[in-house]
Amino acid sequence: MTTATTHDNHDDHGPGYGLSRWITTTNHKDIGTLYLWFAFIMLLTGGSFAMVIRAELFQPGLQFVEPQFFNQMTTMHGLIMVFGAIMPAFVGLANWLLPMMIGAPDMALPRMNNWSFWILPFAFTMLLSTLFMEGGAPAFGWTFYAPLSTTFAPDSTDFFIFGVHLMGISSVMGAINVIATILNMRAPGMTLMKMPLFVWTWLITAYLLLAVMPVLAGAVTMMLTDRHFGTSFFDAAGGGDPVMFQHIFWFFGHPEVYIMILPAFGIISAIIPTFARKPLFGYSSMVYATASIAILSFMVWGHHMFTTGMPVAGELFFMYATILVSIPTGVKIFNWVTTMWRGSMSFETPMLFALGFIVMFTIGGLSGLMLGVAPVDTQYHDTYFVVAHFHYVLVTGALYSIIAAFYYWVPKWTGHMYSETLGKIHFWWSTIAVNVLFFPQHFLGLAGMPRRIPDYALQFAEFNMISSIGGFAFGLAQLFFLFIIIKTIKGGKKATDIVWEGATGLEFEALPSPAPYHSFNTPPEVK
Amino acid sequence: MVLSKLTGRWFAAMAGIISMLFMSVAKAEYELNMTEGVTPISQNLYDLHMIVFWICVVVGVAVFAVMAWSIFFHRKSRGAKASNFHESTTVEIIWTIAPLLILIAVAIPATSTLLDLEDAKTNADINLQVTGIQWKWKYNFVDENVEFISSLAQSSRDVIKDPLGNENYLLEVDEPLVLPINKKIRFLFTSNDVIHSWWVPALAIKQDSVPGFINDSWAIIEEVGTYRGQCAELCGKGHGFMPIVVEAVTQADYEKWLDGKKAQAAAVAAAAEQEWSMEDLIAKGETVYNANCAACHGATGAGIPGVFPALAGSPTATGDVAEHINTVVNGRTGTAMSAFKTQLSDVDLAAVITFERNSFGNSVGDMVQPSAITRAR
DSSP states (O other): OOHHHHHHOOTTOOOOOHHHHHHHOOOHHHHHHHHHHHHHHHHHHHHHHHHHHHHHTSSSSOOSSOHHHHHHHHHHHHHIIIIIIIHHHHHHHHHHHHHHHHTOSSOSOHHHHHHHHHHHHHHHHHHHHGGGSTTOSOOSTTTTOTTTTTTTSOTTHHHHHHHHHHHHHHHHHHHHHHHHHHHHOOOTTOOGGGSOHHHHHHHHHHHHHHHHHHHHHHHHHHHHHHHHSOOOTTOGGGTOOHHHHHHHHHHHHHHHHHHTTHHHHHHHHHHHHHHHTSOOSOHHHHHHHHHHHHHHGGGOGGGGOTTSOOOHHHHHHHHHHHHHTHHHHHHHHHHHHHHHTTOOBOOOHHHHHHHHHHHHHHHHHHHHHHHHSHHHHHHHTTBHHHHHHHHHHIIIIIIHHHHHHHHHHHHHHHSBOOOHHHHHHHHHHHHHHHHHHHHHHHHHHHHTOBSSOSSOOGGGHHHHHHHHHHHHHHHHHHHHHHHHHHHHHHOOSBOOSSOSTTOOSHHHHSSOSSOOSSSOSSOOOOO | OHHHHHHHHHHHHHHHHHHHHHSOTTOTTSOOSOOOOSSHHHHHHHHHHHHHHHHHHHHHHHHHHHHHHHHHHSBGGGTOOOOOOOOOHHHHHHHHHHHHHHHHHHHHHHHHHHHHHTOOSTTOSEEEEEEEETTEEEEEETTTTEEEEEOBOHHHHTTTTOOTTOTTTTSOBSSOEEEETTSEEEEEEEESSSOEEEEEGGGTEEEEEOBTOOEEEEEEOOSOEEEEEEEOSOOSTTGGGOOEEEEEEOHHHHHHHHHHHHHHHHHHHHHHHSOOOHHHHHHHHHHHHHHHTHHHHOTTSOOBTTTBOOOTTOHHHHSOHHHHHHHHHHOOTTSSOOOGGGTSOHHHHHHHHHHHHTSTTOOOOOOOOHHHHHHHO
């Protein structure tokens, strides 16, 4: 054999050793693992801030923290959970799964992949360091409305701005990598309309990321120049407009919430058919529904701003566009339910989390429809009803899908089955707790409790206490999840190659468990 | 002690859950639903809310029922065999069109209610300007030349560590807004600093007050009563502490109240013409300071390092009196320090400046008379 041909054979390139393996790795599985652990650490960090919030709200009066620090907690909780936990977790899943699902050896741009991950620890260290600065961390909410975030913000805001820039660069690079991988590295025979839905939803998500992360970068840059270089983008005294900030922010922000839910749709569309032992009812309509949601996401940002004094024509447009979103979303839910109909269902942990997702995401979706109706939104807006709504779609939606994905694919990743008993305990514990946590918040909002307040009137006391108890229980359940994760990585019953009786897809049908370091050295044939 | 109180609250919470389950859900102490309010719009909003809510309930129950049926009857452990049906364009079209029809049915009443809600301009009887200020509200009856500031009541501030048993905790103000019933009131919202949002559920008004812009809304209050609300947009550390109290009264009572306010304003103006003694200024200044300045600069004048400067030993509060007056009266542009000439009377300003120069260890020893403020305006 000549040197050239041996070099083409990558079989001997196993993982490196020690710390340098993780710092220098360009392997999609290693980087996926890094992303997932990073997301989990951020989940616990953002979760601990939520515990501070729920502790302060446990009963009326100020017991534990000052209002300024409370606002820092709500701000950091939101930023960490959105940018640090949910988004990196989905990127981690994409890294692990996309090459295995499309029959590729790795991601298309492995060195950029390494870089896009290693930016994140620095970005979040910078963001979290603001908690220890004079004047405290940013305290203007994760939506950082001007002028509270410009003229009236602490000095640490500049660190926040730089941190957001870094996260944006990381996300854009990750999105480019996903697009390049999916469009260029599919196995022969895998046409676009044969791709698993997780691949489809991530492809669409990546385009959303490319479209809106630069908008966010623009918004924070304008904040920076308003703060330090004498511009007045958001300052009426200089000819600017504070409400323009909200338009720019939500032009990013609304697609952003779909960035956090579309990959979840892909995960659920993989799990339900497996455990119903029946193909997904409407594959192509699921693809079209995902694309419709993505397109609509650019036309509904104004529904976050019904109380800002928008002209009535604008309110009507955004109301109609917003309630239209419920049609493709409904199509998805109907398809999942019909997939279960006359299947042969079993209820392993991933299926439980997927079913929990469908039920509770539907609750969040229906309250979303209520919020979309502009005239009544003037009563719901900025209350705990909104808090309940977006936690139902983000916690029992996005986070539940991530947990479901972990249980579903971890046997393929590690070669070990998790403990079914512990997984089921995790599911029931989380599900009871999360409903005790968030369901009463609907009532609080309707009864008139504004969000982002450190203290409240006495008529809100009972439901807040119930909600806090649910919160502590849900937090503990995720520490239990950490235990399950470590236990599964360390050992467990050996997983078969197919793992689940009804599993389909290249990762189950064409790869052993655990999957090899380079997924496919020769592309599989897709019929 | 704390433990027994916590246990007490715990039992109250449990009792709450149990009463929710077994008793009428409309129980007043545990408000579960949106208020029906006291204006025509609030009633329309409530009805619309209930329509959409019941549609959601029906859709939700239908979806969950099909799911539950499958979960129960189509489970492998009962020996269910999976069928293989999938892809049906007809079914996909049906479940696209049916929701669309429901949405159209929702959109029609929603559109007419929205058009109603936005019709603030026509036939207003009273124009009321509402200005959000960190962290209080200023009300200006523009046709009557009556203007005052309403902030969180001392009774709530006093019990902030342990408010149990304090009626209307955080929902009580020093000066309520008084409005007549059965008149169309047009509210004009703006802000002095950051974005606030004026929300009174019973009036069905939630409108952002944006610095540099004016938004409007309207209400016709149909019942005499006291209606409470809060700021709904995060506006800094005092966001949870700027309530709204509207007292709706008859036209006669409203006019009586207006006359009282005008007499009060005349008395304040007269007070500004007098010479004040040092003791009186400092005593009054302390009250003014606690209500207006302490939120940022702290009760002891220590401020919050890095955010709000300290007054104790500050160059402004111990330096040239003209500069001190200028800072308080006209504010500092580009910072959170607002121009207090729009919020406080000459006497209040003179008193608080005198207080600041002679408290927290500052001992400049000079005093500022109201007449000096009148000149500085």
